[in-house]
Amino acid sequence: MNYQEVLEEIKEEIKPHLKKGEVANYIPALQKVKKNDFAMSIIDVDLNEYHIGSHKKPFSIQSISKVFTFALALQNYSKELYKRVGHEPSGDPFNSLVQLEYENGVPRNPFINAGAIVTTDSLISLYKENTFDYILHFIQDATNDHSITYNKEVFKSELKHGHRNLALINMMKSFKNIKNFTDSVMQTYFKQCSIDMSTTQLAKSMLFLANHGVNPITNEQLINESKAKRINSLMLTCGHYDASGDFAYRVGLPGKSGVGGGIVAIVPKKMAICVYSPRLNKFGNSYAGTKALELFTDKTGLSIF
Amino acid sequence: MNYQEVLEEIKEEIKPHLKKGEVANYIPALQKVKKNDFAMSIIDVDLNEYHIGSHKKPFSIQSISKVFTFALALQNYSKELYKRVGHEPSGDPFNSLVQLEYENGVPRNPFINAGAIVTTDSLISLYKENTFDYILHFIQDATNDHSITYNKEVFKSELKHGHRNLALINMMKSFKNIKNFTDSVMQTYFKQCSIDMSTTQLAKSMLFLANHGVNPITNEQLINESKAKRINSLMLTCGHYDASGDFAYRVGLPGKSGVGGGIVAIVPKKMAICVYSPRLNKFGNSYAGTKALELFTDKTGLSIF
């Protein structure tokens, strides 16, 4: 199949959708983007690349970082981690405290904020003050690109407006599900959310999930095959907050979105895809990005179902 | 791969798990089963069959019936139905009223009780007093076996102990999301839950979901390909009540369980599988059945991820 052609078609068909939805407004730094921007990258496990739009322009990866930290935590833990964070869809918005309170401080899954914070806490227990460096290197290695870094302005903005996340971490601390100082966990968490990457970089960085846990660029086994499958499974059931079922229903691929406007999706054994468009739907997922991925699976039949 | 051998291995390895969990006790009629029973059937889209255990013995399909009624409703409706029942995981036990109350009587998905009751109600609007016959014929046609029927004793037991479901339907009726008489909807709903089928019959009956919507026995298109994919997606994200994420994580296949002890699973484009063992885990899914399917994907690598 000619994927470049597919991308060109999507670019045309997506146009009427680029002005729908709103750019994330909970931190000011995220609003400084070209609001109708669009980019999409497909990279297959044989390293063929197909791109459209501003695919080299970095944007804030936000919650997509949760996939990397969970993979890094799974390298090191398994059962211990499962006691501290579940793998069920939450049935609630991404930052809900209700579920946490009813379930004694154990977040539903690692892709809601509370679960990602626990995951980062588990990394700090291992890597101490070097935790963010380990996270960044993991991403750089997965992408084979050591220029990737975080955006200091976004980071500061996150810190300043992070009260909801501070509520989450203190709630979990009261249930003894946070082992390190809350300040140091939040600093690391906000840094990982503030990393900037382009659709090209993100598609590359996720190839190991389409390739049995092996980075096809470097042939390094980042995690074992079974864990790679499980991350895909989690992305399918929990990757889009309270619209995860809808994404699975309409797109049919494991994926993870970020409020920066990015979405990555995996076609197991075949390819990684990244799409970017900063306006979000009411669930906090890229409006045009979701639509573009739906067009992609309609055109290619590459749904896992 | 030699699937018969795989089944023989599973039969050995499952033995220590057959005494774990408890048979459903909410209706007396369901307790009259051989508690440590086990059966498993694999049928592929070329109609090769592999079986182990009591695979010809009918058991109560219970919630597995929700797949059939939803498929039948999707034949007839699409957008109208989506307004009345969502496709998100519920994040709550299978019979929760909390979610219904907060979301104005619109159930999260068609595979929790409330959602299945709305689905049945939508069929009654079409087929009136013949609704149950249409449902039964749909199942008989999918299985190509017209001996399938419902169990009157189980049906009566359901009726007698159905207060929780009566609470659900009255709640939805108060939000005007039930269009027909509650009594006639509940009668039909309890009848569909009381249908008896064997693992052989169930595996056959689900082949259309592994085969683009086409029944490979009769070559009849039961629903279109896109809708078949969406049913698979729903089974993956919502097929096991509040353990759907765990099933996706550990088994990695679309599946639907019933409190009678059955689970069906789909390997898209390849096969349908049915496993039976009546003892349930705390989420209401077959304890040994879940374990058997996990062994199956471990041994065969047939996870969709």
Added chain:
Amino acid sequence: MNYQEVLEEIKEEIKPHLKKGEVANYIPALQKVKKNDFAMSIIDVDLNEYHIGSHKKPFSIQSISKVFTFALALQNYSKELYKRVGHEPSGDPFNSLVQLEYENGVPRNPFINAGAIVTTDSLISLYKENTFDYILHFIQDATNDHSITYNKEVFKSELKHGHRNLALINMMKSFKNIKNFTDSVMQTYFKQCSIDMSTTQLAKSMLFLANHGVNPITNEQLINESKAKRINSLMLTCGHYDASGDFAYRVGLPGKSGVGGGIVAIVPKKMAICVYSPRLNKFGNSYAGTKALELFTDKTGLSIF
């Protein structure tokens, strides 16, 4: 103090409030009222009476009936009843299923619908098919007026639109907190809600709660003093659904409202008051009625605080 003068003042000051709020619309029969009507009756324990407005015109007492059934149940039960219905404010709207689900079918208090339904069920266990007659006689005796009866049209309308209450009772039945047939409980419950009384009759009927449990008209001890105090306490903490705290805060008297537009209030050891005005605020309590009682305690200083 000249209470007649107080009533005349209230009548003047209440005028701008008589067009605020909306008449209950959940059953059509309740809408057939004079929407801006107003009546208020004060009767003290020495049987002095003060009235204003249409104080002899009967209206639907609705939830005010819950005070009578709870008093009748307390005549017969105490600890057994407390296991089946609590005495805490609910913190939720009057017909919430959420609380019931989290608290295993035990309603928070006897003045929310679920609690009143359990109370009526406890009476049916005693009085069988004569339960409604016993309830009606209790009210007639308390009022010393045997002309009081229920409104058949309202009753039928309740039955027809009672899905929410049917959800509640079936929910509680599933937790085994309803002992009799749900149909017979609901019939009795809806009949008691459909009783018609005037403000004069209601004020009289409640005098026993201001008078140590003794009806000052007949000198009959309806319940013992301790239980009378407890009913007053419950009216203060739970008598106005989700606005009970506000009523206590602003009026400072035990009271019970009904969606028919009536409110009764007790000044312990002194008097019973009843006010009527059918437009309701968003919590389901009479808009002008609440305001009139606030004016009353402001003018007389008769708050219990």
Added chain:
Amino acid sequence: MNYQEVLEEIKEEIKPHLKKGEVANYIPALQKVKKNDFAMSIIDVDLNEYHIGSHKKPFSIQSISKVFTFALALQNYSKELYKRVGHEPSGDPFNSLVQLEYENGVPRNPFINAGAIVTTDSLISLYKENTFDYILHFIQDATNDHSITYNKEVFKSELKHGHRNLALINMMKSFKNIKNFTDSVMQTYFKQCSIDMSTTQLAKSMLFLANHGVNPITNEQLINESKAKRINSLMLTCGHYDASGDFAYRVGLPGKSGVGGGIVAIVPKKMAICVYSPRLNKFGNSYAGTKALELFTDKTGLSIF
């Protein structure tokens, strides 16, 4: 009535209850108490005093401090404050985040932790860095005793174990219902909770609530009569967390408890009562203290109902 005799009787009858319940364990500093201790003080508006037990021994007033800060806030605010904190019972445990999340960061009432934190925040907007001094002076003036101060060890222990309260304040900050720095609000809040007072001091300090807002020792009007009544009303409906209805039902007086083991109660127009016993029931209220107050109203008939 001979109140000293009543106290002597209570002292005898309470003995079997002094070993029931558990001392608060959420902060270590609170555990260093004589576990079976008991004291009770009655002071009437004519300043007659009656005491029993260790009535001069200071203990940690904890949540009883919420009455003082709310009174101080009501001196300064009224409608503005009501927009930020309600006056309804919460129907949930004292530190629930669920309610806060559903109601957009507006706590149900000023006597649950979240509501008291908002109240303290409103004082900081007025008194800036001197807020705690103003609170302490208010209490010292009400008691006419300038030796009262806070316990530094308890304060530090609160700070160290205050994650749940940090979750609450950050949650409210995210809804913009906290106007000052969260750190400075929490410091002040924990200091006020750490104040030590004896039953004698506490009974004195609350006399203004039994006396139209006027301190009968100094004849100073601390708040106006209407506001004093409203504080009493709030204590009745919300003073004992999720057991407020039960306290109203069994004791029948406005009261406020603290996890240090103290309870104050008001007999409007007559007296203030304080009881102390550090073991708590499951709702966080003094076990023997609640029982002692129930005996008091049984013996004296001084319930407001």
